Amino acid sequence: MRHPRAEGVALFAPSFFTGSLIARFGVRRILGAGGFILLISAATAISGQTLAHFLVALVALGVGWNFLFIGGSTMLTLSGCAAAPMPGWRAPDRAQTGCSARQPCGSTSTGSPAAFHSGMPSSSRRTLNPRLRNAATASNESTQ
Numbered sequence: 342m343r344h345p346r347a348e349g350v351a352l353f354a355p356s357f358f359t360g361s362l363i364a365r366f367g368v369r370r371i372l373g374a375g376g377f378i379l380l381i382s383a384a385t386a387i388s389g390q391t392l393a394h395f396l397v398a399l400v401a402l403g404v405g406w407n408f409l410f411i412g413g414s415t416m417l418t419l420s421g422c423a424a425a426p427m428p429g430w431r432a433p434d435r436a437q438t439g440c441s442a443r444q445p446c447g448s449t450s451t452g453s454p455a456a457f458h459s460g461m462p463s464s465s466r467r468t469l470n471p472r473l474r475n476a477a478t479a480s481n482e483s484t485q
Contacts, residue, residue: 347396351403359411368412368419375408 363371382401385394 348399348403351400352407353403355404355407356411359407360415362408363412363415368416371408372412372416375405375412378405378408381405 359371378401382398382405385401386398388394
């Protein structure tokens with residue numbers, strides 16, 4: 342169980358110094374570094390299947406996510422909302438609510454196209470996104 346802890350530490354431990362890094366280097370540079378670290382994570386994960394690849398990819402994923410999350414939150418707080426100015430503490434709350442409201446759509450549509458082309462039983466298809474279900478059902482019926 343050491344591996345999930347490595348990612349958890351990498352996700353949250355940088356929070357203690359990410360703010361100082363943002364103050365010193367600027368939010369845009371930290372966002373760029375976070376994106377670059379995520380690319381390193383993806384490249385490491387793709388390059389091999391050893392335990393070392395897995396751990397390096399998880400740690401890089403955690404640090405990159407932290408830089409992007411803290412940097413994005415800082416940017417959102419400092420800028421406010423251009424369309425409807427509001428106190429700095431409300432902007433991140435509204436953004437988080439918007440993201441949380443869209444998560445069910447992403448969750449229900451994940452894997453839907455693959456499920457229809459892999460011969461998934463029709464009883465299991467009822468739980469998937471209706472638009473994808475209708476499109477995939479039509480394409481399956483035309484091929485049979």
